[in-house]
Structure formats: structure tokens, C-alpha cells
Amino acid sequence: MTSVVTFHETSKWYGNVIGVNKLTLAIPAGVTGLLGPNGAGKSTLLQLATGQLRPSQGMVRVLGEEAWNNARLNRHLGLCPEQDRFYEWMSGWDFVYTCARLSGLTRSAARDAAARTIDSVGMTKHRQRAIRGYSKGMRQRIKMAQALVHDPQVLFLDEPFTGTDPVARRDLMNIVTSMGTEGKSVLISSHVLHEVQSLTSRVVLLNHGRLLAEGHVREIRELIDKHPHHIVLRCDRYRELAGCLVQWPDVEGVRVLASEGELLVETRSPDAFYGRLPGLSLDDGLAIESVYSDDDHLEAVFKYLVK
Incomplete structure (x- = not known):
């Protein structure tokens, strides 16, 4: 399959701390789960792929282009980060609309896209409320809306279901599933194994910044010879x-x-x-x-x- 995201001998270190260590990985189209314990390097990998971090060594390419310092790629990428970074005084509508405009949409297209996307995540009735008054689940929904508003070709999700109630979790998982069905690519980072398995059987396993295994869950399991x-x-x-x-x-x-x-x-x-x-x-x-x-x-x- 054609690779959407490619890492070649990629390393990222922060002083003496290694975030990603000589990673070579090709992620195909579709939904892929990115798994690993805390500190495994999942967030660093996503930040490298979205051009937020410059690799200390090696190369990162997304959609065939180098990720670092490549503003053209932003139009095709969506990111739902783990940490909140809102302007708390903005309403949900203002935030998503502004993100749509920053991605290059015209005012008219941005209004239509914001309305459609906010509705898809179930936030229409709360869209005029200030974000400072949102619950954790509502904040996760509006973060997902900003990641989707410009109809990205590749979506990166970093612990997107954290703090969500069962209804919100189901709604967000349905969105991820629909994107995969439509031929889009989603890389979802999570430590909740059963949630990832309900979305995809293709996984990438990281630990201490290194690649442990990749592929279909059953294929990976069959490689573990010492465990019957x-x-x-x-x-x-x-x-x-x-x-x-x-x-x-x-x-x-x-x-x-x-x-x-x-x-x-x-x-x-x-x-x-x-x-x-x-x-x-x-x-x-x-x-x-x-x-x-x-x-x-x-x-x-x-x-x-x-x-």
C-alpha cells in the first residue's frame, strides 16, 4: 500500500532525553492505531509528523513532502492534540470558524464548514457558549471539530477520547470509522487498547521511542514465538x-x-x-x-x- 506518513532513521532528542530513537516506519492509508505506554514517544511522533518538531536526525515525510517547515501541508492535515490550547474567551463557533479561515477557506466556505463540522460532533446547541464553560467532553468534541473543519486528507489524533462520556466516545469513534471508510487516513494515538481495537486491527507499537512491531494484530501475535x-x-x-x-x-x-x-x-x-x-x-x-x-x-x- 502507498505510504501516507514515512519515517526514515528518525530520531528526536531533548537534551539527554530521547523521544524517538532511529525510527523507520511507513504508515499506509486507512486507520492506524499508535500504541505504547506513557513516555513511549507517541506524542513526539505525532508532532514530528505534523511539522511541529524538527527531527534531530533522519527524515519525516507526509503525503510525499517533508513535514518540517512546510506550510503547504497544513491544508491537508488535521490534528486533535492531547493538551488543550484554547482561547478560553472564544465561543466554540468562533474557534472552529477561525481555524477554518486559517486553513485557507473563504468566509462563506468557512461558515458552512464550521456549521457542518460542529453539528457532526454534536455541539450545535453549545456552539455560542464560551469555551471556558465547556466540560472536558465538550472540549474534546470541539477540538475534533477544528481538526476536521477543513476536510483534511490525513487526521492525527492524540488521546482523543480522554475525559469523554460514553456517548461522546461513541460519536467520535463513529467519525474516525467514517473517515477510514471514505478513504481518508487516520493515525490515532491511545493507551486504551480496546478502543483502538474497535477502530482498526492495524497497529504500531512503540516503547522507549523505538518501534516494537507494526501490522495486523494477528500477524504481530504470530511472530511472538516464545509465547504459545x-x-x-x-x-x-x-x-x-x-x-x-x-x-x-x-x-x-x-x-x-x-x-x-x-x-x-x-x-x-x-x-x-x-x-x-x-x-x-x-x-x-x-x-x-x-x-x-x-x-x-x-x-x-x-x-x-x-x-
């Missing part, structure tokens, strides 16, 4: 099922969870294991009621890599 894949099976005849499974060459362990009537299976070949399960039910008459694996979840992958 854990699969849970529910079956009324779970002890008979355990006797069959221990004979499979790619099954490394079977543990009976008697209280739940389940088996916990360890394997390093999950695809082959899943492929044989239907035949086991048909041939031996062992009705398997459910199959699931927490190891396919982003949180498990993240823990394996960081620890």
Missing part, C-alpha cells in the same frame, strides 16, 4: 476432548478448567489447530460449544511485547 497461543474450548465432554487434543503434535499443553467446563489449549500453530477442530467435532461427536482466544486481542499482544 492460548485457545479456550467449551465442551460438555471436556475430559474426552482433552484426551484427543493431547495427541495432536502441535498441541503443547492442555489444562482442564473444570469449574467452567472448559479447556485451555496451548499451541504454536493456531491456524492448523483451528483448521482441524471442525473435523474433530464431526468424527468423534464431541460438540464444541464455543471457541475463543484472548491472545488475538491487542492487550495480550501489547503485554507480551512490552514485558
Whole structure:
């Protein structure tokens, strides 16, 4: 896929503190989750990509152009930062309209875009209130509106759901999903793993400024050879099922969870294991009621890599 954001041997340091360390990464179109613990370098990466920081070493390109000191790119980029930086006396409408004008829209186009975008984030009835009176969730919504008002091609979101109530979180997540469906590109930084996984399966994992892994969650999980894949099976005849499974060459362990009537299976070949399960039910008459694996979840992958 064509890369929208590219880092090549990129480093950024603040005195003796390293924010990003020799990062080489190509982010394609669509929605990508940027994950890592606090201090991993996520915000530094976003600031480099949006031209707010100059790399100490290496190169950062967005849409094929160098990000640093490139005012032309601003028209095509949207940013919802983690920290609030408002003129508190402005109304939500004034703020979003001003951002639209600064992005190059005419007065008429800016008015239409501000009205449309404020409505899309559910802030129409609060648009004339001063921002100083907004709740945390309302401030997050109006920040999202300013990031979207000029219809950017690439959207950067830094912890956009922090402090939002469930309704606001759902609305903002729907906006991100819609942008991905429309062919836009979104890079969303978050430490809330389940929220990112509900938006996309493509992730970039950072820790201490270095790239740990990138790609689809399942692909990353399959690369972690030293951690067997854990699969849970529910079956009324779970002890008979355990006797069959221990004979499979790619099954490394079977543990009976008697209280739940389940088996916990360890394997390093999950695809082959899943492929044989239907035949086991048909041939031996062992009705398997459910199959699931927490190891396919982003949180498990993240823990394996960081620890």
C-alpha cells in the first residue's frame, strides 16, 4: 500500500532525553492505531509528523513532502492534540470558524464548514457558549471539530477520547470509522487498547521511542514465538476432548478448567489447530460449544511485547 506518513532513521532528542530513537516506519492509508505506554514517544511522533518538531536526525515525510517547515501541508492535515490550547474567551463557533479561515477557506466556505463540522460532533446547541464553560467532553468534541473543519486528507489524533462520556466516545469513534471508510487516513494515538481495537486491527507499537512491531494484530501475535497461543474450548465432554487434543503434535499443553467446563489449549500453530477442530467435532461427536482466544486481542499482544 502507498505510504501516507514515512519515517526514515528518525530520531528526536531533548537534551539527554530521547523521544524517538532511529525510527523507520511507513504508515499506509486507512486507520492506524499508535500504541505504547506513557513516555513511549507517541506524542513526539505525532508532532514530528505534523511539522511541529524538527527531527534531530533522519527524515519525516507526509503525503510525499517533508513535514518540517512546510506550510503547504497544513491544508491537508488535521490534528486533535492531547493538551488543550484554547482561547478560553472564544465561543466554540468562533474557534472552529477561525481555524477554518486559517486553513485557507473563504468566509462563506468557512461558515458552512464550521456549521457542518460542529453539528457532526454534536455541539450545535453549545456552539455560542464560551469555551471556558465547556466540560472536558465538550472540549474534546470541539477540538475534533477544528481538526476536521477543513476536510483534511490525513487526521492525527492524540488521546482523543480522554475525559469523554460514553456517548461522546461513541460519536467520535463513529467519525474516525467514517473517515477510514471514505478513504481518508487516520493515525490515532491511545493507551486504551480496546478502543483502538474497535477502530482498526492495524497497529504500531512503540516503547522507549523505538518501534516494537507494526501490522495486523494477528500477524504481530504470530511472530511472538516464545509465547504459545492460548485457545479456550467449551465442551460438555471436556475430559474426552482433552484426551484427543493431547495427541495432536502441535498441541503443547492442555489444562482442564473444570469449574467452567472448559479447556485451555496451548499451541504454536493456531491456524492448523483451528483448521482441524471442525473435523474433530464431526468424527468423534464431541460438540464444541464455543471457541475463543484472548491472545488475538491487542492487550495480550501489547503485554507480551512490552514485558
